[in-house]
Amino acid sequence: MKVTEHIKYSNNKPSFSVEILPPLKGENIQDIFKALEPLMEIKPTFVDVTYHREEYEYKETKEGLWEKRIIRKRPGTVGICAALQNRFGVDAVPHVLCGGFTKEETENLLIDLHFLGIDNIVALRGDAVKSEIYFKPKKQGHRYANELVRQIDNQNQGIYLDNELLNTTKTNFCIGVAGYPEKHIESPNMDADIQFLKQKIDSGASYIITQLFYDNQKFYDFVEKCRAAGITTPIIPGIKPLSTKRQLNLIPYRFNVDIPIDLANDVIKAKTKEDVIEIGIEWMIEQSKDLYSKGFNLIHFYTMGKTDPICRLAKTIL
Numbered sequence: 649m650k651v652t653e654h655i656k657y658s659n660n661k662p663s664f665s666v667e668i669l670p671p672l673k674g675e676n677i678q679d680i681f682k683a684l685e686p687l688m689e690i691k692p693t694f695v696d697v698t699y700h701r702e703e704y705e706y707k708e709t710k711e712g713l714w715e716k717r718i719i720r721k722r723p724g725t726v727g728i729c730a731a732l733q734n735r736f737g738v739d740a741v742p743h744v745l746c747g748g749f750t751k752e753e754t755e756n757l758l759i760d761l762h763f764l765g766i767d768n769i770v771a772l773r774g775d776a777v778k779s780e781i782y783f784k785p786k787k788q789g790h791r792y793a794n795e796l797v798r799q800i801d802n803q804n805q806g807i808y809l810d811n812e813l814l815n816t817t818k819t820n821f822c823i824g825v826a827g828y829p830e831k832h833i834e835s836p837n838m839d840a841d842i843q844f845l846k847q848k849i850d851s852g853a854s855y856i857i858t859q860l861f862y863d864n865q866k867f868y869d870f871v872e873k874c875r876a877a878g879i880t881t882p883i884i885p886g887i888k889p890l891s892t893k894r895q896l897n898l899i900p901y902r903f904n905v906d907i908p909i910d911l912a913n914d915v916i917k918a919k920t921k922e923d924v925i926e927i928g929i930e931w932m933i934e935q936s937k938d939l940y941s942k943g944f945n946l947i948h949f950y951t952m953g954k955t956d957p958i959c960r961l962a963k964t965i966l
């Protein structure tokens with residue numbers, strides 16, 4: 649079922665979705681099943697599965713040559729989505745990137761996803777990999793997410809890259825895109841970022857999932873700006889519990905988001921690792937209560953493989 653249909657038929661009841669990462673270096677799929685089982689009992693609306701490009705490094709050989717080596721590889725997003733749908737009957741939503749794909753490779757990926765019964769896709773540009781200074785599209789690939797959205801939307805209408813393929817497989821994906829309540833780091837300014845977000849919607853996207861944030865007011869301001877810019881699609885807030893002291897510096901650096909002073913001070917004062925985890929979960933629960941109370945009935949949780957905080961939240965709120 650499409651994410652937009654889930655939202656439409658939810659009767660405004662508080663609900664949640666989660667995001668999981670394919671595990672590094674391909675552990676067994678059973679580990680993913682085991683981690684998700686407690687969550688499935690409280691019925692997430694959908695499960696997003698991220699996509700990650702391979703990371704390379706160049707090592708000098710004894711002969712003084714540069715050798716390209718893979719340093720980070722994750723198993724297939726597509727396979728995990730198919731397995732999750734099969735095992736749990738939950739809608740699995742693959743993330744599809746511009747980076748690392750030609751348009752033709754994207755077309756083939758979409759045909760596979762359609763064949764596997766996937767109804768939703770989150771279309772993203774992707775970040776630069778470590779060997780790049782800034783994001784570079786593959787030759788014959790897309791530079792910005794709105795171009796990828798357009799390709800998916802075209803394919804939904806039976807328009808393929810090669811006219812010969814016309815009417816072979818008409819896909820029917822519901823397309824989600826990323827939004828940034830505190831601005832994407834590369835964007836010239838907030839207004840421009842929202843203008844580009846609108847472009848993604850105009851190209852065929854049906855809903856927005858936001859980057860994580862810790863200050864709900866920034867999310868509410870963002871929603872207001874989106875509405876003022878003519879964006880009428882659902883905007884799903886994305887949140888993640890802070891869980892280590894190190895993240896006080898890592899999260900702002902990695903995601904371009906602020907950590908409110910009250911939360912930062914509590915984490916700084918915490919004496920043990922367990923205290924930090926507890927503070928992070930409590931903050932996330934308060935954020936969620938506030939979001940639900942303001943009518944944001946579907947919240948997306950970045951679980952990073954840890955499902956306990958969401959199960960706890962479910963016991964207190966859902």
Ligand code: FAD
Pocket residue numbers: 697698699700701743745770771772773774775776791792793794825826827832833834835836840841844848857858859860886
């Ligand atoms: P875009 O919408 O293409 O925007 C990229 C930048 O270009 C922005 O600064 C935007 O303002 C600017 N821009 C857009 N259009 C134009 C234009 N026409 N001219 C000039 N500038 C323009 N990364 C992964 O690798 N794998 C994942 O699975 C993944 N999942 C994510 C899920 C969510 C919900 C979010 C919020 C992010 C996710 N990311 C993921 C990270 C994402 O790939 C990065 O944030 C990436 O840098 C931007 O992706 P985008 O789709 O927002 O890009």
